[in-house]
Amino acid sequence: MLLSELLEGLTFNVTAGNSGNTVNPADVEIKDVVNDNRKITEGSLFLCIQGANFDGHSCAAEAAEKKAGAIVVCHDVELPEGCEMPVVRVEDTRYAMAFISAAYFGHPAKKLKTIGITGTKGKTTTTYLIRDMLQNAGHKVGLIGTIEVIIGDEHIHAENTTPESYMLQYYMSKMVEAGCDSVVMEVSSQGLMLHRSQGFVFDMGIFTNIEPDHIGPNEHKDFEDYMHCKGLLFKQCKVGICNADDPHTEDILEGHTCEVEKYGFSEGADIRAINLAYIHKPGQLGVFFDTDGLINMHAEIRTPGKFSVYNALCAIAVARHFGCTPEEIAPALKEAKVKGRIEMVKVSDDFTLMIDYAHNAMALKSLLTTLKDYHPNRLICLFGCGGNRSRYRRFEMGEVSGKYADFTVITSDNPRFEEPEAIIDDIETGMKKTDGKYIKITDRKEAIRYVIENGEKGDIIVLAGKGHEDYQEIKGVKYHMDERELIQEILDEQ
Template sequence: MNRKLTELLDKLEYEQVCGKTEREITAVVYDSRKVIPGCLFICINGANFDGHDFAAQVAAQGAGVLVVQKDIELPADADVTVIKVADTRYAMAFISAAWFGHPAEKLKVIGITGTKGKTTTTYLVKSILENAGYKVGLVGTIEVIIGDEHIHANNTTPESYLLQEYFARMVDAGLDTVVMEVSSQALMLHRTQGFVFDYGIFTNLEPDHIGPNEHASFEEYLHCKGLLFKQCKVGIVNGDDEHWQAVTEGHTCALESFGMGEHCMLRAENRQLVHKPGELGVTFHVTGLMNFAVEVPMPGKFSVYNALAAIAICRHFKVDEEAIKKALLQAKVKGRIEMIKVSDQFTLLIDYAHNAMALESLLTTLREYEPHRLVSLFGCGGNRSRQRRFEMGEVSGRLADLTIITSDNPRFEEPQDIINDIKTGMAKTDGKYVEICDRKEAITYAIEHGEPGDIIVLAGKGHEDYQEIKGVKHPMDERDLIRDILAEGHIPGSAAGQGL
């Protein structure tokens, strides 16, 4: 597949520094290791490498065009066209879209941004729309789904070239819709430029992702989230979130709202908790733009918001109420308050909560169900902030009746050192705890010591299917661990009442 350079530059403002624009392009490349003769090479200024430093090298390797944002030095005899733009990441998004033939124009594109709820909401939307007969692709934190193909995700939102490639593959596979998570980082780095979202959704905003290599301040974080509402046709926002007006300031789209407040256009009323043997959920009544009762087999207030966001989106696809109700009742998201049935006596669930804010939200939600005991099992990642460990220890000590401190991804640290940091936070509370370094042993302990009416949460790993130790990712999926524990003859609740 070759394309003309003029076609790739069609929607960009640029300066033609040297060379001719009448060129056939053989490939679009932004990694100097993938240069082929006649390709267009985009000089990206990354965290560790600056593509501009490789300009002479890629020209010598036969690149036909270089797209730059600053001056470069090339040999005088280099047969290369140099195109200068204000921002090469921004340009890459448009060039990539043109290279793949603008695939987003052949799809309905739904983008979901916010601090929490993105992953769950994307899966709820996919479930509802597929129940109604749509063919839906997904791009998110856990994976990219194209038909029956599941591709492991490295970023919440992939680089613009890869995103356009996924869109093109979705079109080729006969899909008509894509629902995707849109991180603030992706918006800041222009990964989602080059096309317009049909629907942009805002779930909520809390201070997160602020620090080195992320966002300089909460204000920048908020501003980046808001960019989505200058890139979509219809914006759908959580009207109960205190930041929704700031996030949508200067929006260029039509706006709708969902939430529990009277001012919201699609509302949830009469929220009630559902507690069945080994299961937790919530029911509520949808009013405003739609009118029907719904049950979601996921606990808590945030599950209501996720379901409402999904309903607000699917309303635009003319999905009927029965199809929505059926899809929500069947919905299950890997590693997001995912219930694993091991006993009718107590509830066991897996969740990705891996910082204090997420763990506090999760444990507070589960407290609403008035468990006999709330048991929290977690560890913390190595080579990460020690402050996170202190905070998570303190949160669990304050909110859980029993904390089982174990290992997460120790990476290059000693697991016991991490556990000791968690205990430092625990010491600020009078919370009971046990420490069991091996995660499988810890889960075995939790299952064997489960008491009637307990809610046991395995936090931190969520959808992850590995444990990273000394630079090696070892296979470890908590669902498999639970299956193995039960197959080995460990009986749920058999040790209840013994010791802690």
């Protein structure tokens, strides 16, 4: 492939080594594109990416020694004397990588309907809802998100919510090869900030909601920066589908370049939920509602609360753009399930038990207040906190559970290099700011056994924090641990 084809759409200049002599990119043949110095081969294009701990620019001389076809840089680099290797100078190598990767893989996004979802909560659940709904209507849909990447029948474990642009373009190219006609993906604020989703225009961009999160070192400097990065999606999509009820929606849409439609409960929503009714049966929590506006239908979802309605409304709005009918949408909504997101696990006819990924105070408060609306006999919350992370999260989660749950079981999560008991003590500090009742059981399996054996008629029990994770990280080692398996073991041992 010619270097000129890879650089299409970018502002750049190309010189021969450090000589300053101009090189015509149409004269340079490229055999591969890499951003890992260990993968540099003769004739490859090496992208010098600056990360949190390593700067690829330091490998420029190595690229020359390995006879790379060219390198892409955004600042001066040291090269061997007399080196004539073409050096492509751009303003931002991460931004350039997105466009170069798109060209290298044949612009796969142009062959797919692309749906990008951003927001603090609801991204994962909504991606699966949309995928299930579209597949129910006969589409073949790829998925890229926090839990996994799905390409046809292949499920690939996800490392980041939004992969680096090279891998994103690679995955989309594989989806095209597998016969997918569309892709739905989570687009994180980090992904937007680091240009991972650049190189193409989304057909639809979605905003679920926003609250302060991911603010700190190596993330966002403040809430305004977090909102700004979320808003970048709406300068990179054709249609924006947004939560009408979120107080920050207009801030997110500032400077948008897309058409906008909104969903929610408020009068101004283009698709509005009305006639809300809660479903509460043993082992099942859900919601009935109708929609009014751009589409009129009756819906049932088997996950609880208003936030589940928001996720469903968003999925309905997307499905409408694909021409899906209410008859195709309704059964997909009813059957949709997401591993580790308000995942019901049947253990008794007397009480309801669920697994959820809520792993910070904001998510836990949202979940517990939602479940309170179902008027359980007791709301029981089992959770721990990760080691080598902010201690404030532990204090906050302890305080939230103490305030909103009727009984809390404090246990271990991923202690990493900390002692589980020290983490539990920090959670207890937050608990003691409330009148909440609690018990401490370090071993997570024994903690789960306790809540199952002591469950009462009408209780709702939440196992929070692990969600889809199937491991526990201790002293740098990930040990297999799936809460679904632990529950089954406990039931078999009874």
